[in-house]
Amino acid sequence: RAHIAFYQVCFEQKGCDRDDILAAVDEAIEDGVDVLSLSLGGNPGADFSEDPVSLGGYTAALNGVFVSTAAGNIGPNPATLSNGAPWLLTVGASTSDRRFAATVKLGSGLEVDGESLTEPKDYGKEMVPLVRDMGGGQCTSESVLKAQNITGKIIICEAGGGVSTAKAKMVLRAGAFGMIVVAPAVFGPVIVPRPHVLPTVQVPYAVGQKIKAYLEAESSPTANFIFKGTLFDTPRSPMMAPFSSRGPNVKSRGILKPDIIGPGVNVLAGVPGVVDMALQPKEVMPKFDIKSGTSMSCPHLAGIAALLKNAHPTWSPASIKSALMTTTETTDNTKKPIADVDGTQATYFATGAGHVNPKKAMDPGLVYNLTAAEYIPYLCGLKYTDQQVNSIIHPEPPVTCDKLRKLDQKDLNYPSITVVVDKADSVVNASRAVTNVGVASSTYDVEVEVPKSVTVEVHPPKLTFKALEEVLNYTVTVKTAAVPDGAIEGQLKWVSSKHIVRSPILILPGTGEEDTTEAAAPSAQP
Known part of the structure; x- marks a missing residue:
């Protein structure tokens, strides 16, 4: 059992300050920690001498402390990666085989799949009218939503113009029964569901186009949701997360980054204080939430590194990194090469050495x-x-x-x-x-x-x-x-x-x- 220490370096007013980051690393070293998890972004173009994570990470490595860092969430564009110093483990994000499954059933009988974190009790099975937002499709104007009379209806909202949780509150105030959120095209088949204040299903862009085609073709379109709970063994996984920042390593082209990928999509995470589930009163707020980002994959690798350090206490941070990187998986659960969100084989600039395999890393x-x-x-x-x-x-x-x-x-x-x-x-x-x-x-x-x-x-x-x-x-x-x-x-x-x-x-x-x-x-x- 590991002792976990927390060091706060980010604050609401001043953000994540350089001096706070360096002071926290120094304090962690003084406290005798073995592994640091730094889910902190940075400027991909910053020299290592200017970047607090690189500076603190070197001091940590000098003192035998392993440092896991987040690659960043500016993907899938190239050269967007942060934390490219070779003494850091730079972690990208991948999907897992778990889905929070939900289906949109259309009046034509067509059923299309998505995901949902909002499964109301006593949810009805009757079909209800399906409408689109008349204010541009992104559901960004509450006055337009109220004017078009969406009471008791399911409305389809496209990506853009704000986060879907904020849109859901607007849609609920306008009287809607439910909401379909269409993901951006760049996300491919990957869905990053959020908890909403009304019945909501989030669907990939391609699925959204099918729903919109039905909507335009019918004079009185209808829809409903079928909530299926949590499903496992979903093919194809792991797959690259669309947001995971990519190489090449701007400040050191001769060092491949990211180093590795790990679970970073739809991760069950502990949350301090209030999350964006506004339907719940504060006294019954959950202590866990579903989170996505390289800030989730980074601590996965930190935890695995701690297990390796426990099994091999004399290993250096570089040896632990090597064990993680040289034992990775490069294929998914269909035995095909790990795919990017567009369905093509993911490049090394996305995956690094591959997807972490903790068991193999124990004996490299x-x-x-x-x-x-x-x-x-x-x-x-x-x-x-x-x-x-x-x-x-x-x-x-x-x-x-x-x-x-x-x-x-x-x-x-x-x-x-x-x-x-x-x-x-x-x-x-x-x-x-x-x-x-x-x-x-x-x-x-x-x-x-x-x-x-x-x-x-x-x-x-x-x-x-x-x-x-x-x-x-x-x-x-x-x-x-x-x-x-x-x-x-x-x-x-x-x-x-x-x-x-x-x-x-x-x-x-x-x-x-x-x-x-x-x-x-x-x-x-x-």
Whole structure:
């Protein structure tokens, strides 16, 4: 059983202040915490030296504290991700196989599926008139709703113009019997239901178009709701959450972010104080609510990290991150690759290494370890000034980058492998070191899967360990005939009789800037 400590850093008047965040991290370190969950957003374009989560996270890593952070909720647009520093675990959001099922039954006999968190007692089965909002479709004008006489009717409201819970209060005051909320097209099949003050079913955009087509075709359209409760084993899941922020990592292209995805849609969460269920008097307000966001997936990974820390108390934060990332799942419950909201295969910029698998993470076989000090040559390689680097590594002694070797991003001992190709006929090497935490005497053979447009070689192709905590090095060589038009994805696996240690491979086109950093073998120690 874990002790949970809470540190408040966000306030109603001043928001989430930099000094409050840094003070809370310092206090948590002083209190001896092992894991921090920071569901705090930031500016995707901010340098690590300016971002309080990056600054506090480095200090935490320096003190052996694992830090889980939220990727952000500005997806699905690219390059929207926050918390991209490599010493942080950056967590994106995915769906689960649970649905709060509800069906809209139309007068034509057609039944279409959605979700609902509002299931009234003694709900009637009779069909009632179905209408649309005459004020633009989004149900944003209470005067228009009242003028068109929606009393006793179900009204369909499209996305936009405000949150659906506020619309529901307006619709209820106008006398409506129920409400259908149509999700934005960008959400695809994913629904993020909210508790409403009247019977409400939320439907995907495509389903909404079917309902609207029926509405326009009938002179006296009718509808009703069938509430089905909670259903499990819903295909396809996990699926990417539409809001989950995406890579590439703006401030460090050579580090793939997000690192991983975890449950972040329709999560049953404890809530302090009042939630937006205005129908309930305060004295009977629930202590739980259904929440969605990377702020939900972040603590899932923090909790799993705590379990790993308990099972392996000597592991560093980097080793815990490695165990989480190299044991992920890349397929859903239909055995197909994890899908994005448009139905296509989700890219690494959405999923990172994949979906967390807590059981496998307990026994990863090999880990990619890093000490906090090894991030210093990486920061110098990013062309940060001495002042920037020293502001990050404080309270460590100050450094001068000109006196240190600079480490290219591709050579940071990270569980994912990203290389940048700047010119045709390129040969790019990336170095890695793995620590044996599985079976003392074990042999791992490499397996590489990449498109035919590139060649990837690994030397040596076999790793033979004789003891636990032994560290072995390998080099990945990427050969390309031409600069890629976009990101190329592949994977590298170290396979033994008991373990599969998987790393994503990401090959990116260059930006045209001269690379002045030096390649160097990592010096990971257990």
